[in-house]
Amino acid sequence: MKSLILISVILAGIGFAACKTPPTPSASVPTPKQEIPETTEKRPSTPSESTESAKPGAQEKPKTSRTASPEASGSQAQDAKPTSQKDKTASGGAAQTSLAKADQKSSESRTTRPQTTQSKLEKARDDLRVSQATEKRIGAELEKLKQSGNASAEDIRNYEAYHERVQAMVAENRKIVEKMEAAQARHSAAPKGSQAATSGESEKRSDPSIPEEQTQDPVAALDRQLSASLGEFDAMLLKEMETIETESAVKMRDLAQEAAAAAKRLKEKGVDLGSDESESTDAESKQGEQGEEGQQGKAGQKDASGKEKGSQPKQGSDDDAVASRDQSKGGGSGPRGDRGSRYSKKDDDIVARQLREAAENETDPELKEKLWKEYEDYRRNTQ
Amino acid sequence: MKPRAYSGLLILACLLVMVGCATFGSQKVSPTPIDRASTEIPEDQLMDVGILVFESKELTSKAAQKEGTDPDIRKAESHFVPYHLKNALQQSSHWGAIQVIPAETNSVDLLVKGKIIESNGEHLVLEISVADATGISWFKKTYSSEANEYNYSGNQVGEKDAHQDLYNTIANDMAKFKKKLTAAEIKTIRTVSKLKFAKDFAPDAFGDHLTQNKRGHIKIKRLPADNDPMMDRLMKIREREYMYVDTLNQYYDGFYNEMWPSYENWRQLNLTERKAIKKIKREALTRQLIGALLVAGAIAAGSSDSNAARVIAPAMVIIGGQVIIRGWNISKEAEIHSAAIQELSESFGDEMQPVTMEFEGQQYELTGTAEEQFKRWKELLRQIYFAETGFTPSPASEEQNMNQDNNP
Numbered sequence: 059m060k061s062l063i064l065i066s067v068i069l070a071g072i073g074f075a076a077c078k079t080p081p082t083p084s085a086s087v088p089t090p091k092q093e094i095p096e097t098t099e100k101r102p103s104t105p106s107e108s109t110e111s112a113k114p115g116a117q118e119k120p121k122t123s124r125t126a127s128p129e130a131s132g133s134q135a136q137d138a139k140p141t142s143q144k145d146k147t148a149s150g151g152a153a154q155t156s157l158a159k160a161d162q163k164s165s166e167s168r169t170t171r172p173q174t175t176q177s178k179l180e181k182a183r184d185d186l187r188v189s190q191a192t193e194k195r196i197g198a199e200l201e202k203l204k205q206s207g208n209a210s211a212e213d214i215r216n217y218e219a220y221h222e223r224v225q226a227m228v229a230e231n232r233k234i235v236e237k238m239e240a241a242q243a244r245h246s247a248a249p250k251g252s253q254a255a256t257s258g259e260s261e262k263r264s265d266p267s268i269p270e271e272q273t274q275d276p277v278a279a280l281d282r283q284l285s286a287s288l289g290e291f292d293a294m295l296l297k298e299m300e301t302i303e304t305e306s307a308v309k310m311r312d313l314a315q316e317a318a319a320a321a322k323r324l325k326e327k328g329v330d331l332g333s334d335e336s337e338s339t340d341a342e343s344k345q346g347e348q349g350e351e352g353q354q355g356k357a358g359q360k361d362a363s364g365k366e367k368g369s370q371p372k373q374g375s376d377d378d379a380v381a382s383r384d385q386s387k388g389g390g391s392g393p394r395g396d397r398g399s400r401y402s403k404k405d406d407d408i409v410a411r412q413l414r415e416a417a418e419n420e421t422d423p424e425l426k427e428k429l430w431k432e433y434e435d436y437r438r439n440t441q
Numbered sequence: 442m443k444p445r446a447y448s449g450l451l452i453l454a455c456l457l458v459m460v461g462c463a464t465f466g467s468q469k470v471s472p473t474p475i476d477r478a479s480t481e482i483p484e485d486q487l488m489d490v491g492i493l494v495f496e497s498k499e500l501t502s503k504a505a506q507k508e509g510t511d512p513d514i515r516k517a518e519s520h521f522v523p524y525h526l527k528n529a530l531q532q533s534s535h536w537g538a539i540q541v542i543p544a545e546t547n548s549v550d551l552l553v554k555g556k557i558i559e560s561n562g563e564h565l566v567l568e569i570s571v572a573d574a575t576g577i578s579w580f581k582k583t584y585s586s587e588a589n590e591y592n593y594s595g596n597q598v599g600e601k602d603a604h605q606d607l608y609n610t611i612a613n614d615m616a617k618f619k620k621k622l623t624a625a626e627i628k629t630i631r632t633v634s635k636l637k638f639a640k641d642f643a644p645d646a647f648g649d650h651l652t653q654n655k656r657g658h659i660k661i662k663r664l665p666a667d668n669d670p671m672m673d674r675l676m677k678i679r680e681r682e683y684m685y686v687d688t689l690n691q692y693y694d695g696f697y698n699e700m701w702p703s704y705e706n707w708r709q710l711n712l713t714e715r716k717a718i719k720k721i722k723r724e725a726l727t728r729q730l731i732g733a734l735l736v737a738g739a740i741a742a743g744s745s746d747s748n749a750a751r752v753i754a755p756a757m758v759i760i761g762g763q764v765i766i767r768g769w770n771i772s773k774e775a776e777i778h779s780a781a782i783q784e785l786s787e788s789f790g791d792e793m794q795p796v797t798m799e800f801e802g803q804q805y806e807l808t809g810t811a812e813e814q815f816k817r818w819k820e821l822l823r824q825i826y827f828a829e830t831g832f833t834p835s836p837a838s839e840e841q842n843m844n845q846d847n848n849p
Contacts, residue, residue, distance in 0.1 A: 225597055233694075280825045284674060284818065288681060291814050295684050298807060302691045309698075 063328040065208040070199070179238050186231040193224045216323055223317040230306060237303070314412065318432060401437045410437055473606040476613040478534040486627050487537030488573075488619070489634075490530060491549030491686075492523040494541065495567075497557040509561035509711055509782050511790030517700055517797045518560055522567065524697040526553070527690075528599050529608035535616045540686045541693050543808060547637040548682050550574050550630050553615075562708030563588055563715045565604040569611055571618070574634035576657045579618045584610055590716075593709045598701040603708060633659050638682075639675050642815075643822045645838055646671045671826060678818050685811045689804060696800040700793065707789040714782045721775040735761025 200217050203209045209217075406414060410433060417429035497519050500512045523541045530539045537550075545552065551573050558566035565588070570581035586607035593603050602608060619627075637659070639647035652662045665672045739757035823842065827834060834842070 229599060229698075276828045277825055280821055280828060281674075284821045284825070287814065287817060287821065288677060291681050291811075292684070294810060295681075295688050298688045299691065302688075302695065305695065 062208055062210065065206060066203070066213075066328070069202055069206055069208075179235075182231070182235045182238050186228070186235050189224070189228045189231050193221070193228045196221050196224050210327075213327060216327075220317060227314070227317070230309070233306070311416065314416070318436075401434070406437075471606065473609040473613065475529065475533050475609040476535075476616045477532065478616075482535065484537075485631075486624060488550040488627060488630065489537045489548070490539040490551045490553060491542045491546060492527055492530075492539070492553040493545065493555070494543055495519045495523050495555040495557050505786070506783055508559060509563070509715060509786065511786040513790035513794045513797065514704075514707070514786060515557065515560070517704070517793040518557055520693060520797070520800070521697055521700055521704065522557060522560070523553075523555060524693050525599075525602055526555070526608055526611060529605070529612045530615070532600070533612045533616055535612075535619055538683070540690050542686060543689065543804060546682070546686075547574070547634065547641050548679060548686070550634045551579075551615075558583065559585075561715070562603075562711030565607055567607065567611075571615055573630045574637060575630055575659045576653070580614060582614070588708075588712060590709075590712065593705070593712070596705060598698060603705075629661065632661060632664070635679075636661065636665075638679055639665070639672065642675055642678060642819050643671060643826060645823055645832075645834065646826045647675075671822070671829070674822060674825070678815075678822075682811075682815070685807070689807060692800060692803050692807070696796065699796055703789060703792055707785055710785050711782055714778045714785070718775045718778040718782075721778065725775065732761045732763070732766075737761075 196217075200214075200221050203217055204214060401410070403411070403414065413429060413433040413436060417426055417433055420426040420429055495518070497515050500508070500510070500515050502512065505511050505515070520541070527539050527541055530536055540549075542549070551571065554570045554572075556568040558568055560566070564585065566583065566585040568581070568583045571579040573579065584607050586604040588603045592605075595601065596603060622630075633651065636647060636650045640651060647665065650661065650663050650665065651659050653659050735757050739753075739755070739761060820842075823834075826832075
């Protein structure tokens with residue numbers, strides 16, 4: 059048993075040393091796993107500012123939209139915003155009234171805090187990048203563990219389960235990035251569309267010709283009805299999307315809990331989860347600072363990422379929200395502001411940052427307490 | 442040579458052929474990497490793809506048992522399989538927006554329809570047909586794949602399935618056809634798709650922009666004017682339809698992810714049991730054949746002139762009989778595995794039933810709401826058209842409008 063532990067430690071150390079070098083696509087991760095992240099990021103999003111916070115009335119999901127063929131219709135209110143391989147372009151058909159108002163609100167929010175929305179998107183992208191790097195690393199270590207022939211079947215199972223959880227978290231992070239990019243594209247398109255439509259409307263109204271005015275009134279009224287109806291539909295869809303995202307956040311939290319439990323089981327068996335102090339840790343520290351702005355959906359997601367099960371040879375790996383549940387220590391019931399203050403945010407890896415964010419954003423006091431405890435236990439064990 | 446000896450030899454020959462058939466292995470699945478676009482495709486060359494929820498013939502319990510599945514599982518698969526195909530198409534990067542749709546729509550440039558012929562963890566057989574918005578059929582093929590235990594390792598939700606090669610093949614075939622199209626043809630398909638949508642929502646304004654020949658192929662008769670305000674409105678509505686489909690696909694995504702772990706488990710276990718059954722049956726058949734061979738040999742020996750042969754004949758009969766019985770007992774073990782398959786399938790089917798019902802309920806609610814809205818918008822557009830143009834609706838138009846109201 060001791061020899062097994064020793065061999066596992068040696069292997070983890072070798073893996074850690076290997077992972078200190080910049081990761082290359084030829085790392086020992088099966089090709090399909092690598093190719094997919096590259097594919098989904100293939101089409102760049104247009105660098106327009108948008109925000110996921112401008113949800114009310116805003117159109118977040120332009121995934122199936124595309125530009126009109128100009129030679130076919132000459133439609134004006136169409137925007138080209140290829141955000142990911144799922145999105146084509148958004149036609150900027152913002153509803154006249156409620157949607158335009160919502161877009162104006164979002165424009166205002168963008169005007170007042172442009173850095174926040176863009177930085178949130180960047181943070182989400184960083185999260186995704188780091189989690190992908192971690193997933194690759196864990197995959198490589200799992201392979202090494204299997205090939206070493208020294209690990210027990212149970213250890214391998216735990217590691218595999220852990221790996222699966224990390225993969226699930228990568229998938230969730232990817233979805234979040236796609237949604238944010240889509241929302242950004244939609245918001246950058248919508249104001250242009252609404253402005254164009256608004257100017258068109260005002261031109262119509264200013265027409266002095268009496269017969270045209272007479273015909274415009276019923277048309278304008280019907281247009282307003284149509285716009286109002288479109289706005290209602292947007293609101294209904296946004297509500298649905300929010301429901302789905304909430305469920306996704308819950309799922310991410312569960313994933314993070316399971317991952318943490320799995321990591322703890324492995325630690326108890328003496329498998330060294332290791333630590334990777336390379337880019338993933340640095341990126342996560344940066345993200346940890348940005349993440350302090352706190353979004354509930356994100357918090358849930360971070361929670362989920364903290365629930366990595368399986369072994370993690372790299373201690374500082376960011377995706378591992380490994381919070382070994384040390385029941386005896388850490389945490390009492392200190393005041394909210396004090397919890398975690400003994401640990402510097404800058405030293406948080408992705409796991410710790412996600413646990414911290416989840417704890418800060420959690421409203422349920424019991425769950426908040428548990429999350430803080432997990433965070434402290436994790437920090438204590440990784441120091 | 443005596444007639445009995447000839448009979449014995451004939452029996453022996455037949456038995457050897459049957460033994461050969463019993464041990465014949467199944468065809469391996471060939472690895473098929475997905476054909477990814479090597480360069481980024483310009484936006485105006487991207488085609489939106491709609492994958493219709495797959496059909497599956499209604500499975501009776503008996504038919505499901507025979508196939509090694511369950512009616513509830515098949516129902517869930519009719520949503521799962523097209524969603525995984527969507528993921529495979531996305532990986533190829535040849536397409537624009539790819540969505541699973543519950544019903545045919547004019548919002549897509551390319552429509553993929555599928556039918557699940559067989560699916561039980563070991564075999565997956567799909568019939569796929571692809572047609573574009575102009576009504577031209579790209580292809581209609583049946584794809585089959587057989588998995589082994591290695592296909593179930595390293596799978597990733599949304600990315601790699603045990604039958605990934607089958608999905609890759611479908612995606613590659615679609616990409617292959619698309620590569621043959623010229624830029625002008627793709628543009629035409631996109632335009633026709635847009636005009637079909639316009640015609641559907643505002644038939645009074647755009648009813649005569651397209652023509653259809655006897656073969657069902659659609660051509661553009663005329664294009665709308667630049668800056669046509671009605672077309673602007675329609676594009677806004679089209680955006681909403683895209684958003685609605687996006688939302689639906691979020692539900693599909695949730696359903697797919699929820700189903701994946703148990704489904705993967707069920708397929709893998711099913712495969713194991715099916716392989717075990719095949720192995721056992723082969724073994725049983727072999728033994729039975731050997732036993733029959735011994736008995737046949739004993740008969741031949743018994744009729745032989747040789748004293749030695751006549752002496753061993755009874756022993757051969759006894760041994761042959763015992764071997765046959767043992768073969769029969771072994772084949773009984775196969776029934777145990779069959780029962781295991783049935784139990785697995787029923788259990789997984791029961792697990793999926795509430796999940797599928799909840800998912801379909803969510804979909805139905807959203808679809809019902811969306812369809813009501815679409816009806817309302819069609820009516821508004823109609824009123825706007827007649828208010829803008831000053832035309833009065835023709836009797837045919839009134840009748841068509843009434844039909845649309847009665848038959849949503």
